[in-house]
Amino acid sequence: MAAIKFDKVTKQYGKVQAIKEVTLGVKDREFMVLVGPSGCGKSTLLRMIAGLEEISMGELYIGDQVVNELPPKDRDIAIVFQNYALYPHMTAYENMAFGLKIRGMSKAVIHEKVMSAAAILGIEDLLGRKPKAMSGGQRQRIAIGRAIVREPRVFLFDEPLSNLDAKLRGQMRLEIARLHKKLQTTIVYVTHDQVEAMTLGDRIAVINQGVIQQVDTPDNLYRFPRNRFVAGFIGTPPMNFLDGKITQEEGDIIFRDEATGQIRVSVKNQAEIAAFLHQKVTMGIRPEHIYASAAKAGPKAIPFSAHIPMVERLGHECFAFLTIGNQQISARLLSEEVSNNLPATMDLYIEREKIHFFSAETGESLTTAPHEVVH
Numbered sequence: 001m002a003a004i005k006f007d008k009v010t011k012q013y014g015k016v017q018a019i020k021e022v023t024l025g026v027k028d029r030e031f032m033v034l035v036g037p038s039g040c041g042k043s044t045l046l047r048m049i050a051g052l053e054e055i056s057m058g059e060l061y062i063g064d065q066v067v068n069e070l071p072p073k074d075r076d077i078a079i080v081f082q083n084y085a086l087y088p089h090m091t092a093y094e095n096m097a098f099g100l101k102i103r104g105m106s107k108a109v110i111h112e113k114v115m116s117a118a119a120i121l122g123i124e125d126l127l128g129r130k131p132k133a134m135s136g137g138q139r140q141r142i143a144i145g146r147a148i149v150r151e152p153r154v155f156l157f158d159e160p161l162s163n164l165d166a167k168l169r170g171q172m173r174l175e176i177a178r179l180h181k182k183l184q185t186t187i188v189y190v191t192h193d194q195v196e197a198m199t200l201g202d203r204i205a206v207i208n209q210g211v212i213q214q215v216d217t218p219d220n221l222y223r224f225p226r227n228r229f230v231a232g233f234i235g236t237p238p239m240n241f242l243d244g245k246i247t248q249e250e251g252d253i254i255f256r257d258e259a260t261g262q263i264r265v266s267v268k269n270q271a272e273i274a275a276f277l278h279q280k281v282t283m284g285i286r287p288e289h290i291y292a293s294a295a296k297a298g299p300k301a302i303p304f305s306a307h308i309p310m311v312e313r314l315g316h317e318c319f320a321f322l323t324i325g326n327q328q329i330s331a332r333l334l335s336e337e338v339s340n341n342l343p344a345t346m347d348l349y350i351e352r353e354k355i356h357f358f359s360a361e362t363g364e365s366l367t368t369a370p371h372e373v374v375h
């Protein structure tokens with residue numbers, strides 16, 4: 001078991017700076033998820049921990065040791081890949097045993113370790129099969145089993161569920177969460193899927209263009225995103241953004257949307273937002289915080305009326321696409337609340353407590369939050 005620390009780590013591929021002075025601490029036994037869009041640098045960070053990628057600048061620690069120059073085989077780390085990377089000519093048992101065999105362990109010890117990992121994963125009946133005779137989910141369990149038998153200090157997962165269908169992905173997600181509880185080992189898990197990140201991570205590092213945007217618990221990322229990127233990346237469907245302006249009306253600091261002026265919000269943290277008087281800001285509101293009734297939207301509900309050209313019905317709930325002037329947003333409503341006769345105009349209400357404001361210039365959140373100090 002071990003903690004991991006990136007200290008101002010940079011990765012340069014020729015002229016491309018894939019990782020920019022990343023400082024990130026993963027605590028001992030923590031489940032840390034690295035999430036971000038394709039190309040943001042998350043696999044590069046993972047491969048650096050495994051020793052498969054050189055570090056251009058900065059230092060990487062595993063435990064108390066700087067490991068920049070330590071070869072992969074000496075790092076005591078196991079990695080589970082997206083494509084399973086099993087040997088096709090070996091049975092599941094042999095695949096799991098192979099790494100131990102080349103380390104010179106006795107047959108009896110290997111047998112005990114393989115059988116114990118197989119029991120943890122419930123794959124005893126697959127041990128005699130070769131990879132081609134197994135489903136994707138079963139192969140992935142063998143690949144995880146192969147990592148478990150090594151009893152590494154750290155487990156690395158590189159998009160392990162991307163090749164599985166949605167149902168199996170959900171199932172494997174639960175298994176990996178259960179496995180972490182059982183093994184109590186440090187895990188660093190890379191995914192581009194924010195739902196996977198939110199359900200698995202003790203903490204999540206959101207990465208964009210080689211820069212860490214925020215490291216926080218799933219709940220804090222959802223409730224207190226530090227900037228517009230995190231706000232838009234975490235949550236499905238994504239947060240709505242409305243451009244507007246901060247003005248002062250009768251001593252009150254007010255946001256009004258730019259398109260129609262009809263969304264009028266008396267801002268909560270007046271003192272901070274007063275600094276943005278007459279400037280452009282972006283208001284953020286999640287689709288699930290827009291309601292069809294004022295009562296549901298809480299004591300200071302913000303009413304507005306929207307044109308609804310289209311709705312996506314998902315049974316009990318629906319996603320209504322709204323136009324406010326020239327801006328598009330979406331709301332998660334109950335199906336029964338939205339007319340079948342579209343397009344229509346509907347009165348809706350925003351829950352004031354759930355509104356975010358961002359600087360239009362930098363994207364930084366203007367709404368104070370009880371952030372944990374990260375790194």
Ligand code: ADP
Pocket residue numbers: 013016018036037038039040041042043044045
């Ligand atoms: P992610 O895993 O988030 O999709 P990667 O870590 O694979 O992203 O890549 C980060 C960036 O580094 C991307 O812009 C990618 O094109 C670039 N990159 C990755 N590997 C190499 C390489 N071997 N040579 C040059 N550029 C690379």
